[in-house]
Amino acid sequence: MSTTPLERVRADIEAETPDDIDISRVTFEGPELIIYSSTPEKFAARSGLIGELAGTVRKRITVRPAEGAQASPAEAKPKIVEMIPEDAGITNLQFYPETGEVLIEAEKPGLVIGRHASTLRDIQQEVGWTPEVLRTPPMESSTVDNVRKFLLENRDERREFLERTGEQIHREPMHETDYVRITTLGCCREVGRASFILNTPESRILVDCGDKPGAEGEVPYLQLEEANPIANLDAVVLTHAHLDHSALLPLLFKYGYDGPVYTTQATRDLMGLLQLDYLDVASKEGRTPPYESEMVREELKHTIPLDYGDVTDIAPDVKLTFHNAGHILGSAVCHFHVGDGFHNVVFSGDIHYEDTRLFNGAVNDFPRAETLVMESTYGKRNDHQTDQEESEEKLLDLIQETHDEGGQVVIPAFAVGRSQELMLVLEEAMREGEIPTMPIYLDGMIREATAIHTAYPEFLRDGLRDRILHEDENPFLADQFQQVDGGREMREDIAGDDPCVILSTSGMVTGGPIMGWLELLGGDPENTMIFVGYQAQGTLGRSIQSGRREIPFSDRGSRTKQLTLRFDVESVSGFSGHADRGGLMGFVETMHPRPEKILCVHGDEDATDQFSSALYQEFNVRTHAPKNTETFRLD
Structure with missing residues (x-):
């Protein structure tokens, strides 16, 4: 009689698992193999067992408690809190009886996990719940909050989807x-x-x-x-x-x-x-x-x-x-x-x-x-870009020159990637006195995208990750960074004020708040626009970069008019992603x-x-x- 891939995997796992460890159910959730057990604490006590099983079946394995095999949430919560160092900064603790998981959100998830995941094993061994750990972003991010909340609210539906996907992946x-x-x-x-x-x-x-x-x-x-x-x-x-x-x-x-x-x-x-x-x-x-x-x-x-x-x-x-x-x-x-x-x-x-x-x-x-x-x-x-050091030096020179003339610098920037790179350069230059300290306005989605960067520091360069995680020196939280959240009125106030740097989406001048800055700053020759990213063919950014100074512009009444750009237009190539x-x-x-x-x-x-x-x-x-x-x- 033929057997299914899942039946064969379960047989392999049962053959490799000690008799005193119960296996209640085995299922696929997407690419992962989930083992439900009424004795999850025994899996946790044998720290190398899950790795051995994963090697045998060549799948990533998660062990969850079978229904009724874990302590009640009221009993488990104080024990979990006691096992986790206070410095971890727990901000959320939620239990999900349907899967036997406990969500632990903390400012320092590494302290929740412990050395070689020792704390996670201790939690599972003590209370039976399977911990899932998330980082609390150091900068508040509505996107991260909303995505996490949405996925948690749809947890049951997602589990059904993952099981269905697992069957498809592991079909014959x-x-x-x-x-x-x-x-x-x-x-x-x-x-x-x-x-x-x-x-x-x-x-x-x-x-x-x-x-x-x-x-x-x-x-x-x-x-x-x-x-x-x-x-x-x-x-x-x-x-x-x-x-x-x-x-x-x-x-x-x-x-x-x-x-x-x-x-x-x-x-x-x-x-x-x-x-x-x-x-x-x-x-x-x-x-x-x-x-x-x-x-x-x-x-x-x-x-x-x-x-x-x-x-x-x-x-x-x-x-x-x-x-x-x-x-x-x-x-x-x-x-x-x-x-x-x-x-x-x-x-x-x-x-x-x-x-x-x-x-x-x-x-x-x-x-x-x-x-x-x-x-x-x-x-x-x-297509050779100047190296990073030369690019940064040229950018800072342009900002210094514009500042000395009483002008303002506007940089069309992609919300994700180039903006954060520029923020690091400007924060360091002002902190070390290479250019005068002045406001750096973030328009569009740049601040929100930056907050997402701080939520996932493990993707960042080693030294920067350490600054955000361990040294409490998050450069993205510098005082000079200010969000433009007052619409056109705030932009008009900024344009009529002192020298500053404005980072604004969209990076290729195809719409968004950068269009308002063209109108407000483009007519003053003391101001400077600096391109730092790729401008694709057919975009307004490419036209301006190539020398066009008479551009079509739709005002608030939706009428198209010609806008004459008189500010200086520069390009600094070394900041491309x-x-x-x-x-x-x-x-x-x-x-x-x-x-x-x-x-x-x-x-x-x-x-x-x-x-x-x-x-x-x-x-x-x-x-x-x-x-x-x-x-x-x-x-």
């Missing part, structure tokens, strides 16, 4: 894995609308689903046969939260998708923030949003966050591992292991190869990697192992062509600069 394969295909749905010979299908005879996975900045209506080619039916996709994988990778992902749920979205925890929160703002901006500009906010909530409900380095089953024949991409908070290089060693594909996402103030540089060391899908944003021959040409080449040169085939994507036509040619000539690997809607078979 129907086909032999004898090929892998990649179909390009967007971002080929262009920047934006990143989207790919990776499929095998057994499974189909969508990687990213973004929009194209400055090109309304140009969306990924989701109508292609390879992408359909969308409802039957095995998984969606999101490399990072920027809208050119994430904006249209909720659309999938409108089209009937009901499966998992794999991303990092930080990306999950950031994508919700950016997508809801995307809908808000579309509505304010009189455009019809492509989906309702309810679809963003559906997407959040279906996310399965993964940590860097965790090897995770996402389909019967595909394992996924995330690695740091160095681009923005939570951004990931995605490694797909297909079949039983049949083929390995790496999607770079967007990368920054060198360390920055915010992040460690991108990881490029993998067990195996036959094919690389590589971003090429700055892939042209002359993308690697430059040298960094891209360096990523491939030092990549271990060197891939056999490279697809150059996410760059305009010149960038992808020139980068593809350079890689072929330098490393003698097969390279392609694909067009959208092409399919590549990998054997």
Whole structure:
């Protein structure tokens, strides 16, 4: 009589488990294996047992108490509080009898976890509840609070979804894995609308689903046969939260998708923030949003966050591992292991190869990697950015000059990534007296995005993480940072006041509060606008950066008029979240192992062509600069 994969796994676990330990139920929740036991304290007492079982069945394992096997919440709460050091700063303690879990939210979760998870084991051994630990953000974040609250409120529904997903992942394969295909749905010979299908005879996975900045209506080619039916996709994988990778992902749920979205925890929160703002901006500009906010909530409900380095089953024949991409908070290089060693594909996402103030540089060391899908944003021959030290010096010189002339500096900045990098530079320069201390105004979502950064310091560069976690010197809480929350009236007051620096979304001048600053500051030659990030073709930012000074502008009455810009316009290149040409080449040169085939994507036509040619000539690997809607078979 044939047995199911779950039955076989349970049999393996029972064979390896001592007789005095009860196993009441075994189930999959997404990629994880959950063991329910009436003797969870005995699992906790044998600290190495769960690791041994995980090695046997090659799954991540969580042990939860069977119903009735744990102390009552009233009895358990004081014992848990007593076991956790007071310095941990517990801010929330909630019990979930349906799963036998206790949520512990604390300012210092490391103290809750204990050395080698010793405190967590002690808690489970003493009271029977399985602890789940979350960090209390040092800066209040409505996004983090709302996402956590929403997921907790929908905990039962999520558990049903996870069990359903677990059955799909661990189903019996129907086909032999004898090929892998990649179909390009967007971002080929262009920047934006990143989207790919990776499929095998057994499974189909969508990687990213973004929009194209400055090109309304140009969306990924989701109508292609390879992408359909969308409802039957095995998984969606999101490399990072920027809208050119994430904006249209909720659309999938409108089209009937009901499966998992794999991303990092930080990306999950950031994508919700950016997508809801995307809908808000579309509505304010009189455009019809492509989906309702309810679809963003559906997407959040279906996310399965993964940590860097965790090897995770996402389909019967595909394992996924995330690695740091160095681009923005939570951004990931995605490694797909297909079949039983049949083929390995790496999607770079967007990368920054060198360390920055915010992040460690991108990881490029993998067990195996036959094919690389590589971003090429700055892939042209002359796409060389100044190094970080020179870039910072130029930025500070421009701010000093503008300050001395009595002017104000406005910097169009992406809410996620570049803004926080600039905040660190400006805070240090003012603290050390390199430039005068002056207000730094944060307009748009920048402060909220910064709060999310402080909620996930484990994604930040080592020294910065330590400052936030251990030294109580959080640079993002400096007094000079002030939120612009008074609308147009506050902006008018700021524009008529003393010298200052204004960081404002949107980074490519495609809408949002930066438009108001153009109107308020653009006519004064004493002021300065500084571009610090990539300006895509077709965006107003690219036009201004290229020298255009007469721009169309819609005033509050919705009438379009011409606005003449008289302020100084400068560009400082070293703050991009993308690697430059040298960094891209360096990523491939030092990549271990060197891939056999490279697809150059996410760059305009010149960038992808020139980068593809350079890689072929330098490393003698097969390279392609694909067009959208092409399919590549990998054997």
